[in-house]
Amino acid sequence: MNELANCPKCNALFVQTQFRTVCADCFKIEEKQFETVYGFLRKRENRKAKLNEVVDGTGVPEEIILKFIRLGRLQLSNFPNLGYPCSKCGSLIREGKICASCTKDLHGQLQRLQREEEFQGQKVQEEKKTYYSNSTKR
Template sequence: MNVKNCPGCGKLFMENPSGMCPECYAQEEVYEHKIGEFLREFGKASIERIHEATGVSEKIILRMLKSGRLQAEGLNMIGYPCDMCGISIFEGRLCSKCGSNFTKQVKTVYSDKNSTDAQRGVRMYTKDK
């Protein structure tokens, strides 16, 4: 049996599939329900907005989102911050703007290094797909 620190309250608990202590798990279920109701009523919302409306801390919302708990309910409607600029997005890890910048950067890196092998590799990889 492994003992872990609960990510919610920091207390030690016996490791279980939920990844947190039973009290925090029960608490998150309440939060999950609250957020679910809010989204059903208002549709898509950013984490900030959900926090204001439900009182659930943004940190907890983000953690639930990352653990897939909120999506599990079929509620893929929460905006979360883009990894690069922090704007609210609803899918992927980057907003469309940063996403296209990122792709450009990757291409630049490849040609800057003059690594034709890498480019060939990429092309082959895409072809194979």
């Protein structure tokens, strides 16, 4: 959905879309930066460059390169040493939002929570039971 927004870089007013998150002037600058990064990585000797080497070789800020990766403009399958940080721990990943160890940790936490909820549910059910006596004494 299109909406009016201020550019996060220069504070200019522009119409924000799903694909364009900066104003037209800043978008042109980003496009030039993309061409610089892609031109650097296209060279055979730079295809195995790591993120910090790409930053040093092009002068393009790391945040912009990560944005290109997240948007899918730089295909990581072509560049084996590039990646982006895990949202939880910051380790280098190539797909998704969190790394395998954080995923495993989250699954473990969810399973523990589910077991605890089941235990609480059983406890509530036991408290609701009515007990009758078989005694014939009155």
